[in-house]
Amino acid sequence: MTVELQAAEIVTKLEAALPGSTVESGGNTVVIKDEFVLKAAAFLKNTAGLDFNYLNFLTATDYTTYFELVYDLVSLEHNHKIVLKTRLNNREKPELASVFNVWQGADFQEREIFDLFGITFTGHPNLKRIFLWEGFQGYPLRKDFKQ
Amino acid sequence: MSLKTETFLVNAGPQHPSTHGVFRMRFILDGEVIQDVEPVFGYLHRGIEKLSEGLTYSQDMVFTDRLDYLASMTNNEAYAVAVEKLAGIQVPERAEYLRVIMAELMRISSHLMGVGFLTNDIGAFLTPLLYMYREREKILDLFDMVCGQRLTYNYMRIGGVSQDIPDEFIPALKKFIDTLPKFIEEYEQLLKTNEILLIRTKNVGILTKEAAINYSTAGPVLRASGVKWDIRKAEPYSVYSRFNFEIPTGTKGDVYDRYRIKIEEMLQSIEIIKQAMAQLPQGDIMAKVPRVLRPPKGEAYGRIEGPKGELGFYLVSDGATNPYRLHIRPPSLLNLSPLRELAIGVKIADAMAIFGSIDICMGEVDR
Numbered sequence: 001m002t003v004e005l006q007a008a009e010i011v012t013k014l015e016a017a018l019p020g021s022t023v024e025s026g027g028n029t030v031v032i033k034d035e036f037v038l039k040a041a042a043f044l045k046n047t048a049g050l051d052f053n054y055l056n057f058l059t060a061t062d063y064t065t066y067f068e069l070v071y072d073l074v075s076l077e078h079n080h081k082i083v084l085k086t087r088l089n090n091r092e093k094p095e096l097a098s099v100f101n102v103w104q105g106a107d108f109q110e111r112e113i114f115d116l117f118g119i120t121f122t123g124h125p126n127l128k129r130i131f132l133w134e135g136f137q138g139y140p141l142r143k144d145f146k147q
Numbered sequence: 148m149s150l151k152t153e154t155f156l157v158n159a160g161p162q163h164p165s166t167h168g169v170f171r172m173r174f175i176l177d178g179e180v181i182q183d184v185e186p187v188f189g190y191l192h193r194g195i196e197k198l199s200e201g202l203t204y205s206q207d208m209v210f211t212d213r214l215d216y217l218a219s220m221t222n223n224e225a226y227a228v229a230v231e232k233l234a235g236i237q238v239p240e241r242a243e244y245l246r247v248i249m250a251e252l253m254r255i256s257s258h259l260m261g262v263g264f265l266t267n268d269i270g271a272f273l274t275p276l277l278y279m280y281r282e283r284e285k286i287l288d289l290f291d292m293v294c295g296q297r298l299t300y301n302y303m304r305i306g307g308v309s310q311d312i313p314d315e316f317i318p319a320l321k322k323f324i325d326t327l328p329k330f331i332e333e334y335e336q337l338l339k340t341n342e343i344l345l346i347r348t349k350n351v352g353i354l355t356k357e358a359a360i361n362y363s364t365a366g367p368v369l370r371a372s373g374v375k376w377d378i379r380k381a382e383p384y385s386v387y388s389r390f391n392f393e394i395p396t397g398t399k400g401d402v403y404d405r406y407r408i409k410i411e412e413m414l415q416s417i418e419i420i421k422q423a424m425a426q427l428p429q430g431d432i433m434a435k436v437p438r439v440l441r442p443p444k445g446e447a448y449g450r451i452e453g454p455k456g457e458l459g460f461y462l463v464s465d466g467a468t469n470p471y472r473l474h475i476r477p478p479s480l481l482n483l484s485p486l487r488e489l490a491i492g493v494k495i496a497d498a499m500a501i502f503g504s505i506d507i508c509m510g511e512v513d514r
Contacts, residue, residue, distance in 0.1 A: 056476065059461060059474040070461065104363075106363075145197075
């Protein structure tokens with residue numbers, strides 16, 4: 001049975017390695033500051049005992065005042081999971097570091113978020129629209145999108 | 148005298164006999180060898196995630212049928228599991244068993260198509276595929292008996308299943324289950340020792356264990372690379388913890404392993420169906436669910452092991468009748484992630500074998 005790791009345990013470890021990186025936590029969810037995403041990702045993947053080697057899915061939600069990104073992380077070795085989140089307040093030019101170099105499974109998923117939410121992932125090797133065509137106006141999954 | 152060489156571009160798709168739907172690949176070739184490949188998606192993009200935000204939870208069920216249209220039953224189930232988790236609905240036991248039976252039949256059907264299309268892609272044009280269709284037809288007849296549909300079932304609903312099975316279903320299912328292993332054996336005789344199949348599949352498109360995990364692949368692709376990971380065992384949903392079955396894994400991660408895994412899994416599914424039939428209890432098939440569902444504020448991620456891998460729905464509720472956000476974790480899209488790495492350096496003819504072995508459905512890739 002997949003064990004849902006307690007957020008408090010992860011927060012302690014994250015804070016020890018990356019002071020000031022976490023914002024809040026609860027249940028199995030840890031919210032971190034957006035500038036720490038790449039470092040936290042590498043930490044969670046490479047730390048013995050955590051070994052989050054599998055990015056289960058990556059998606060975003062538009063909460064009208066901010067975007068929330070969800071990283072659903074699983075360790076196939078230990079069969080445990082945690083949800084990592086981060087928030088972006090800049091609606092005009094949302095930008096976040098790509099985790100492609102940590103989990104290559106992020107490739108298409110980051111392109112999808114770029115396509116449908118307009119969030120730019122810096123460091124992604126091939127960031128362009130995945131489903132919609134070049135020149136499409138707007139980002140459909142944003143709540144203020146008008147057809 | 149020196150000869151000038153240059154690379155050239157070959158376009159495959161969106162209309163191509165072996166692209167399993169409208170999918171396009173742009174190959175950069177050096178002679179016959181692939182130097183680079185870029186997959187191009189989006190020809191079937193309908194914006195299901197956005198459309199879902201405008202309809203109620205139960206209305207969204209019909210979209211799930213149209214994701215992976217070769218496995219509509221399991222799509223229904225994944226969505227139902229996610230909404231039930233979000234709203235805290237307990238499904239009656241009989242409904243859980245019916246779900247298991249239908250999901251395993253669906254898995255067999257999807258794997259039949261997966262294997263059939265793979266043989267099609269490597270040159271055994273249509274003959275083996277039609278054998279597959281012959282058996283799949285029997286499964287579709289069973290589904291027709293249960294819910295009157297052959298492709299888009301909408302059978303599993305939030306809280307249970309739409310209707311109980313008719314009296315003639317169990318005898319028909321028994322008959323099918325008894326004959327299927329014999330058919331698989333017959334099919335194996337045709338292919339297992341077929342020299343052409345072995346040459347085209349063995350040691351072609353090897354995906355290492357590490358790469359399979361790192362690229363977030365799931366299902367038969369992940370297991371063929373030697374990772375024992377199946378949601379039915381890793382986080383048993385429904386009543387899967389009550390059945391005895393094995394998770395077949397591959398050793399090499401080549402096209403042949405991905406093909407073998409599907410055959411083995413069909414045999415395991417038969418075992419599960421036999422056990423489920425024996426244990427099938429009487430009782431309700433539907434929980435008490437309000438006509439207009441308003442799940443409490445919050446979020447949930449429900450997942451199942453679909454035929455092509457982990458299929459999950461991430462739902463965010465703001466307490467209204469419509470989901471605030473619905474995200475689908477599509478196994479077909481994520482299984483395509485290693486395509487570029489697998490294709491670079493191989494001959495273009497093998498690219499089709501690799502692509503066929505990944506077994507995708509464009510309805511789920513583009514959504």
